Amino acid sequence: MKTFLSFILKEAKHILRDKRTMLILFGMPVMLMLLFGFAITTDVKNVRTVVVTSFQSPQTQAAVERLAQSEYFTITQTVATPQEAELLIRNQKADMGLIPSPKGGGSDGLQWQIMVDGCDPNMAQQWTTYAQSILSQPIDAKHYTLPSPLEFPSPLGEGLGARSWLSVRLLYNPQMRSAYNFVPAIMGMLLMLICAMMTSISIVREKERGNMEVLLVSPVRPLMVIIAKAVPYLVLAFAILITILLMAHYVLAVPLAGSLFWILVVSTIYIILALSLGLLISNIAKTQLVALLLSAMVLLMPVVMLSGMMFPVESMPVVLQWVSAVVPPRYYIEAMRKLMIMGVGIADVAKEVITLTVMTLLLLAVALKKFNVRLE
Amino acid sequence: MISHLIHKEFLQIRRNAFLPRLIVLFPIVIMCVMPWVMQMEVKNVVVEVVDIDHTVASQRLIQQIAASNYFIFGGQRASYAEALKDIEKGKADIILEIRDGRYLIAANAVNGTKGSLGSAYLSQIVASGKGSPSLLLYNKHQNYKLFMIPALFAIVMMLMTGFLPTLNIVGEKEAGTIEQINVTPVAKWAFILAKLIPYWLIALFIITVSLLLAWLVYGITPAGPVVLIYLLAMLLALFFSSLGLIISNYSDTMQQAIFVMWFFVVCLLLLSGLFTPTRSMPDWAYATTYVNPMHYFIDAIRTVFIRGGGFAAIAHQVLALAAIGLAMSGWAVASYQKNS
Numbered sequence: 001m002k003t004f005l006s007f008i009l010k011e012a013k014h015i016l017r018d019k020r021t022m023l024i025l026f027g028m029p030v031m032l033m034l035l036f037g038f039a040i041t042t043d044v045k046n047v048r049t050v051v052v053t054s055f056q057s058p059q060t061q062a063a064v065e066r067l068a069q070s071e072y073f074t075i076t077q078t079v080a081t082p083q084e085a086e087l088l089i090r091n092q093k094a095d096m097g098l099i100p101s102p103k104g105g106g107s108d109g110l111q112w113q114i115m116v117d118g119c120d121p122n123m124a125q126q127w128t129t130y131a132q133s134i135l136s137q138p139i140d141a142k143h144y145t146l147p148s149p150l151e152f153p154s155p156l157g158e159g160l161g162a163r164s165w166l167s168v169r170l171l172y173n174p175q176m177r178s179a180y181n182f183v184p185a186i187m188g189m190l191l192m193l194i195c196a197m198m199t200s201i202s203i204v205r206e207k208e209r210g211n212m213e214v215l216l217v218s219p220v221r222p223l224m225v226i227i228a229k230a231v232p233y234l235v236l237a238f239a240i241l242i243t244i245l246l247m248a249h250y251v252l253a254v255p256l257a258g259s260l261f262w263i264l265v266v267s268t269i270y271i272i273l274a275l276s277l278g279l280l281i282s283n284i285a286k287t288q289l290v291a292l293l294l295s296a297m298v299l300l301m302p303v304v305m306l307s308g309m310m311f312p313v314e315s316m317p318v319v320l321q322w323v324s325a326v327v328p329p330r331y332y333i334e335a336m337r338k339l340m341i342m343g344v345g346i347a348d349v350a351k352e353v354i355t356l357t358v359m360t361l362l363l364l365a366v367a368l369k370k371f372n373v374r375l376e
Numbered sequence: 377m378i379s380h381l382i383h384k385e386f387l388q389i390r391r392n393a394f395l396p397r398l399i400v401l402f403p404i405v406i407m408c409v410m411p412w413v414m415q416m417e418v419k420n421v422v423v424e425v426v427d428i429d430h431t432v433a434s435q436r437l438i439q440q441i442a443a444s445n446y447f448i449f450g451g452q453r454a455s456y457a458e459a460l461k462d463i464e465k466g467k468a469d470i471i472l473e474i475r476d477g478r479y480l481i482a483a484n485a486v487n488g489t490k491g492s493l494g495s496a497y498l499s500q501i502v503a504s505g506k507g508s509p510s511l512l513l514y515n516k517h518q519n520y521k522l523f524m525i526p527a528l529f530a531i532v533m534m535l536m537t538g539f540l541p542t543l544n545i546v547g548e549k550e551a552g553t554i555e556q557i558n559v560t561p562v563a564k565w566a567f568i569l570a571k572l573i574p575y576w577l578i579a580l581f582i583i584t585v586s587l588l589l590a591w592l593v594y595g596i597t598p599a600g601p602v603v604l605i606y607l608l609a610m611l612l613a614l615f616f617s618s619l620g621l622i623i624s625n626y627s628d629t630m631q632q633a634i635f636v637m638w639f640f641v642v643c644l645l646l647l648s649g650l651f652t653p654t655r656s657m658p659d660w661a662y663a664t665t666y667v668n669p670m671h672y673f674i675d676a677i678r679t680v681f682i683r684g685g686g687f688a689a690i691a692h693q694v695l696a697l698a699a700i701g702l703a704m705s706g707w708a709v710a711s712y713q714k715n716s
Binding site: 020021024028031032035036038039040041042043044045046047048086089090091092095113114115116117118119120121122123124125126129168169170171172173176177178180181289292305306310311312314315316317320334337338341342344348 | 409410412413414415416417418419420463464465466480481482483484485486487488489490491492493495496497499511513514515516518519520523630632634635639642643646647651652653655656657658661675678679682683684685688689
């Protein structure tokens, strides 16, 4: 036991003495959390709008005024014809054009045509929805309310004067903060990266430098050598997990709705899975460069692209959906989104947890089976 | 003199077992697979209906939902609580409750875009008509691939013309061959220029392959002049190859160089407006886009490729890209030290 402890100590010293890598290990999560939490948003904000003044009335003035006062739209200029507005949008001087015409069936006898830059289909749709709901609010309202994302008034409901017959409720994330979606994803990506990539590189480095020979003839059993290598990374992974959870809660104000106990349990399973993957890679790879490339190609690309982190799995073609079914982070991210954000009980994530456990056992078994006691 | 140096660079690339294959295959694989993955469009949203009314109108509504492209009808549930249970299990995304002729749409908004867009589409179906007609310009069929393919050009260019030079000089340092260059009578600028030119040629090759594949595989062609796309690509290559060489000059090992480059690439990419509109960002993040060449490139290539703008539309971006690129290549020359 004492020799085992000294092995762990040796490994911990390896990690602690590499200052630059430590900086990246803790700097990367913090930077990613800040970028994803604050900078990467799809909020509707500052949409540059041009108004075509081919037809003008007090009503159009009032409607434009309302639009300008919302934080969503900025009226940049007014032009005389729709063609000019189109040119402005093409030259990226504006995102949206509003063309009023008198022959509408609306409550105030106004009809708005909304011309929108359709480059990004999602944003175009959101801008249109927001503009429609602001434009269709009754003119004579003394104090108009901005459409809160919680319930945007239906365009048609306004005309009928029955505002309450359709209501929209956004569950779990009423402000539509993108951090809610990304924090579990960042956890899935970073834990995989740290455990699998770092472990595999550190084991292969010993092989490359020829230290492995020395370690294998030491009185510690070969398996213990490898486990001693994994332990410091396990601790490191937990430290990063706690950092992310604390940052998510206190800096990004992401709720931890579910039970902390189960979040940690599921994360532990996932960390063990990632460590077994790292062990497996280190069995295959002969040099650090190969280990690096394997981790990057086999782990990083699928994790970012196919795990549903950024791009929803259900929008992919069926073949890619099958591929994504064997990507472990997909289940972890799914489980974390449910546990952390939606706050469901463990029974509702049973499917994901069982899949993860089975994958972990499978990988661990293969990794241990392939583990070579001697170098050729 | 410089032609010999360029010759040497090409020999080094060609003699490497891995690099030529990577240069040819990488753009092809990325262009063939990624457009299918990078779909942020909202479709296949599972809607469950809690129909308390059981009227003809509500039945018709259910048929409309089932017929829509965006939605999958997930079945009817007896109560809201029962349907909510399905959302918690991840089986459903949106609940539509119909009670006393009133409609309640409750959407799972953990993914904000999906939640808000899904409920917006559903309210349009329920309201069966729109207040103000909207006209989508340029991308009329709401094709997400058309939006993402110009962005993919940027990603491929960045990875190839950015990471290869990063490994170049530091590779010579690790192999020890840099010593020989240091004692040969070659001017610093000639050495750096000879390192940069091969990557510009690679960039030309990559952008040609990408344009051809976009046309052959997806039937997507640029709406604006192709010449401008080449001009933009070359300017971006100038920036990234210079950045790669600068990092390479300052690094001691390949691993270190890769990590530093990775850091810059992630920041440049996430803040470029490739995935999310830059105007939605908070002010401090928006301020960084003024010095982010990736932002100018994405803006300009989407204007040319999708909106069909001419040179006048992107003059400002071209100028900015050229200025940043030249400054960086100047730095690359300055940072190369002959005496270690």
